[in-house]
Amino acid sequence: MRGAPGRTLSTLTPRGHCLVGGGATLALVGAVLGEQPLVQLALFVLALPLLAALTVLRGRFRVTTRRQVTPQRLPRGGVAEVALQLGNTDTRRGGLWLLTEQLPPALGQGHRFSVAGLAPGAATTVRYTLAGRHRGDYVLGPLQLRVVDPFGLVERTVAGTDTAPLTVVPRVRPLGPGGPGGGHGRGGDGARRAIAVHGDDDVSVREYRRGDDLRKVHWRATARTGELMVRLEERPWRAQGTLLLDTRSRAHLVVPARDAGRPVPGPPGDDCPPGDSLEWLVEAAASIGVSLAQRGAELRVVTDTGELPPAAGRTGLGADELLDRLAGVGPSRAGSLRPAISTAARAAGDGPLICLLGAVGPDDVADLVQLRPGPVTDLAILLDITGWAGNGPGRAGRMGSGAARDALSAQREQAAALLSGAGWRVTTATAGQDVAAAWAALGGVRSGAPA
Structure with missing residues (x-):
């Protein structure tokens, strides 16, 4: 500089x-x-x-700058320390330098320092901390230097060119052993076993519907219930998993960066709960995806704007790669889930499809039933976004009256019933619920099937 x-x-x-x-x-x-x-x-x-x-x-001056960010990649809500080293490479002693570290608005206001009379060839280090309040890929800097005369009448401003990257990734919450396939261990053969038990006594069944194969009638359950029941032969939990993440802005209540300091609902003991419904789903995708990747699954993630690309030469995402991709996921302007559903269905193949959905109705999930027919081990978490309605100015107005909330709830229940009737495992998550609780709910008895 x-x-x-x-x-x-x-x-x-x-x-x-x-x-x-x-x-x-x-x-x-x-x-x-x-x-x-x-x-x-x-x-x-x-x-x-x-x-x-x-x-x-x-007056002329020559200043060198060097940054060290620790860590360069931190989870949302984490803190990074930045060490900024300044060196005077001029042959004269420096004057009064007023320094401003320029930061993206999502990371807060720029940090200001003052250095006076730095000797020729000498160096000094200033430190400051950053709180990663929002996911994203950020650039720290460049440094802005102001030289001021002793009376404070005139200043000179010069901006450097040096920067440093910082990535804020979504948090990964522990899921615990209660979810689908949670008791099968990690990796190896355990990741390829079925979620459900295949014994005749423990087989999952549902009521017969027109078009079902009569060879799948479960006569023991039929005799016990008095109604014609069919067997649900679940697909095995192969070493692959596909996530469908709903990021449509129309399906979420998103908090602007300027309102990030407002209190938000969250589970007890969580000091940094998701600030809006989209952040909750992204955090769920990170937690579930990392769990699958650590168990050896080949992971693919599809949003309504396309599939998150893996590294060159690979077909699936690794755990760290998944978090890096999710760091840049934001609300989209897509109006329909149909293209995303089609892509996710092809990507899942015979493996499980896990859908993380915002505010949806039966029309939004109809394609899931059509493209994923028959009894499968597909899972869906439907998010009740009304819990974030009061967090931020103008958002309660967008949610509308109690009638609008009731309409959203009715549409969500219809969508859940449609998926459950097609053999999906479905649960509804709320703003104050932890991801682990929603995942554990999917590991219980299939919705719509007799206990």
């Missing part, structure tokens, strides 16, 4: 502007009244900013 000459008027500080204005006023009054001492005093006052500007603008 090197100093360069600039225009005098553009480098005056507010104090310098006041002094120039006062000197001009004093000169005008002296000229009108014919008082020569006042004019002389005004000339002296006006000369001070000019001399200060000449001193600052003619």
Whole structure:
């Protein structure tokens, strides 16, 4: 970072502007009244900013900067420490340097420091901390340096070119052993076993529907219930898993960055709960996806804007790669889930499909029933977004009256019933619910099937 000459008027500080204005006023009054001492005093006052500007603008400096961010990748809600090393490579002692570290608005206001009289060839280090309040890929810097004269009348501003990356990824919450396939261990053969037990006594069944194969009638359950029941032969939990993540802005209540400091609902003991419904689903995708990847599954994630791409030469996402991709996921303008459902159904193949959905109705999930027919081990979490309605100005108005909330609830229940009737495992999550609780609910008895 090197100093360069600039225009005098553009480098005056507010104090310098006041002094120039006062000197001009004093000169005008002296000229009108014919008082020569006042004019002389005004000339002296006006000369001070000019001399200060000449001193600052003619001065040259050479400053080197170096950043070290620890860690460069942190979960949302985490804290990173930045060490900024400044070196004076000039042959003269530095003056009063006012430093401003420029930061993205999502990370807060820029940090300010002051360094005075740094000796030639010397270096100093300033440190500050950052809180990762929002997911994303950020760039720290560049550093803005201001040189000020001793009277504070004139300043010079120079911006460097050095930057440092910082990635804020979604949190990964422990799921516990209660979810689907939770008792099968990790990796190896355990990741390929079925979620449900295949014994004849423990087989899952449901009521017969027109079009079902009569060879799948479960006569023992039929005799016990008095109604025709069919067997649900679940697909095995293969070493692959596909997540469908609903990021449509119309299906969520998203909190603007300026409202991030407002209290949000969350489970007990969580000091950094998701700030909106989209963040909850992204955190659920990160937690479930990392769990599957650690168990050896080949992981694919599809959103309504397309599939999150894996590294070159690979067909699935690793745990760290998944978090890096999810760091940049935001609300989309997509109006329909149909393209995403089609892509996710092809990607899942015979493996399980896990859908993480916002505010949906039966029309949104109809394609899931059509493209994933028959009894399968597919899972769906439907999110009740009304829990975030009061968090942030204007969002309660968007949610509307109690009638609108009831309509959303009715549509969600219809969608859940449609999926459950097609053999899906379905649960509804709320704002105050932990991801582990929703995942554990999917590991219980299939919705719509007799216990």
